[in-house]
Each structure stands twice: as C-alpha cells, then as structure tokens.
Amino acid sequence: MSVDTPNHRGVDWQDHTIDAGDRQIPIRVFTPLGDDPPDVLVWAHGGSWVSGSVEEWHGPCALMAALAEVTVVAVDYRLAPMHQHPAALLDVLAALDWAQTRFAPLWLAVGGDSAGGTLAAGAAVARREAGTPLAAQVLAYPPLDPTCDSAAYHAQTCEFPSRNRMLAAWRTYTGGGEPDYGTGHPPSTPWHVPDLTCLPPAIIAVGSHDPVRDDVAEYAQRLTHAGVPVTLRKFGARGHGLFLNTTPEPEGPPQFHRWIAAEVRTLTQRQPPREKSSSHACHRFDQDTGTITAPGRTESPFR
Numbered sequence: 001m002s003v004d005t006p007n008h009r010g011v012d013w014q015d016h017t018i019d020a021g022d023r024q025i026p027i028r029v030f031t032p033l034g035d036d037p038p039d040v041l042v043w044a045h046g047g048s049w050v051s052g053s054v055e056e057w058h059g060p061c062a063l064m065a066a067l068a069e070v071t072v073v074a075v076d077y078r079l080a081p082m083h084q085h086p087a088a089l090l091d092v093l094a095a096l097d098w099a100q101t102r103f104a105p106l107w108l109a110v111g112g113d114s115a116g117g118t119l120a121a122g123a124a125v126a127r128r129e130a131g132t133p134l135a136a137q138v139l140a141y142p143p144l145d146p147t148c149d150s151a152a153y154h155a156q157t158c159e160f161p162s163r164n165r166m167l168a169a170w171r172t173y174t175g176g177g178e179p180d181y182g183t184g185h186p187p188s189t190p191w192h193v194p195d196l197t198c199l200p201p202a203i204i205a206v207g208s209h210d211p212v213r214d215d216v217a218e219y220a221q222r223l224t225h226a227g228v229p230v231t232l233r234k235f236g237a238r239g240h241g242l243f244l245n246t247t248p249e250p251e252g253p254p255q256f257h258r259w260i261a262a263e264v265r266t267l268t269q270r271q272p273p274r275e276k277s278s279s280h281a282c283h284r285f286d287q288d289t290g291t292i293t294a295p296g297r298t299e300s301p302f303r
Helices: 058-068 087-103 115-129 151-155 163-174 213-225 255-268
Strands: 011-019 024-032 040-044 071-075 108-113 136-140 202-207 230-235 284-286 291-294 297-299
Touching: 011 058, 011 087, 024 058, 024 087, 040 058, 040 087, 040 115, 058 071, 058 255, 071 087, 087 108, 087 115, 108 115, 115 136, 136 255, 151 163, 151 213, 202 213, 202 255, 213 230, 230 255
Parallel strands: 040 071, 040 108, 108 136, 136 202, 202 230
Antiparallel strands: 011 024, 024 071, 284 291, 291 297
C-alpha cells in the first residue's frame, strides 16, 4: 500500500509479523518510494508503555519515513500491565534483528517518542552490550528517571504528563521494582546505567514546557560527558507529544518532524555509502575485569 505525505514524496507501507519463537510481533514498514538500498530506523511508539499502536502512529511514522528518507519499522510491542518490562524492550530488539536480516541496511538506528523513546534508549544500551551497536538513537522527549523528581515535574503541574501520572506509568511498566541494570536483562531505562560510553550518536528533542525536559537535558549531558555525539534541541513553548502532531504548518510539515528528519539525513549522508555501517569503532575499559572491549572482540590489556 502507499500513502501520500504533506509536501513530500509518497511512502509505501506493509504490515509484517515477526516470529520471535514464543510470540508474534506485529510491525508496519514504511518505505519511501525509490529508497534502495534502505537506511532503516526502527521506531517505538509512545503511550506510557500501556497504550498506543502502529495504527495510531501510522501518520507520524509515514511522515518521518518521507522526510528523513529512511525506511521506518514501527513496532507493535507488548504493553503493560499484561506485559511488564522487559517484554516491550525485547520486542523492539527483535524488530532490530529482523530489520538487520531483512534489509541488510547500510545504516540501522532506533528511535521512539515518549515511552517509546525510553525503549529506544534502552535498546541502544542493549545492542552495545551485545556487541552489535547501532548507527544512531533518535529520542523524542523520553521519560528517563522513574522517581520523576526533577524540578520540571514540580514546576509544570498543569502540563501533560503530570508527575503522578508518570509515577503510575513507571510502576505499571516495571512492576515497581528497584533499578534493574545489571540484573541479566536489558535496562528499563538508561538512567541507572553507569557507563554510557560507546553508545551511538543521539538525536534528542523535547519541548521547553515538557515535564520530562530536565531528564532529557541531564541524559544528553551524561552522554556528552561519555564521549557520545549528541544533538539536542528544545522546542520553545511546546509541551509533550509533538511527534503525534502532523498538521502542516505554513512552511510545510511540522517543524519538529522536519528538524529530526534533517538530523537523521545528516547522519545517513555523512559518509560515502560504501563506508556507512550500523556500528562504529569504540573501546571500553572495564576496571573490574581489566579488559578492553571493542566491537566483536575482547582482550586483556594485562598480559
């Protein structure tokens, strides 16, 4: 099937189902006309981990595919409370594996909005830990701190999402457990991950009135301190949920989508096609084990 997007070229889309062994994962693939071979962005929708679907996110994902000139794989991941963490994140990781096998893309990235942005950030950490780092992470206003204790949550008491709403969403998503990094499964949030080195370049966007803005700004700073390239933009006088608004503006598609798409195109076009890769070289030193880890190998610096 195909869909026309405002002020841009058309996009083909198809529904697929990923066979993940113990479960089936519905996905929707949006491909800009003439995009061959594809660069791929796997997208996780928002909805506080308890709602949302590829159907509801059809328009924004189609628009992103058209503007960014990448294939977008939207994931209908499992939702809480029936499926608590790590179910949703495992579904996003399965979609990344599917995209890698299906398209053999020159550039493979993960992204998401709101709760989906949290999943995307967690997927970036999980892929790094697995030795299969991604080319980029696109994070649209992700909530990151389960305590919701930043000044912004207390200052923006009338803005969506409220602190009480987000606290309830975190409890529903995680089961109210303690920080889970290092427990043998992917993290519910990268907020408690102590080592952020070797994560992929991050494109991060948030509204200046969004209650999650302090989380976003601090995480961007942590990534920068870890040596991760970060492009952060705060959209003035804007709140939460910008990705869902696809209403054209006088100058064309919404500024929020145009900015993210332009940053994605910058990353996909930065190198000649034959040199593009879904991973990047990075070495991490583990003080506990005395090892230097690079993609695909581990060696001890002490012989």
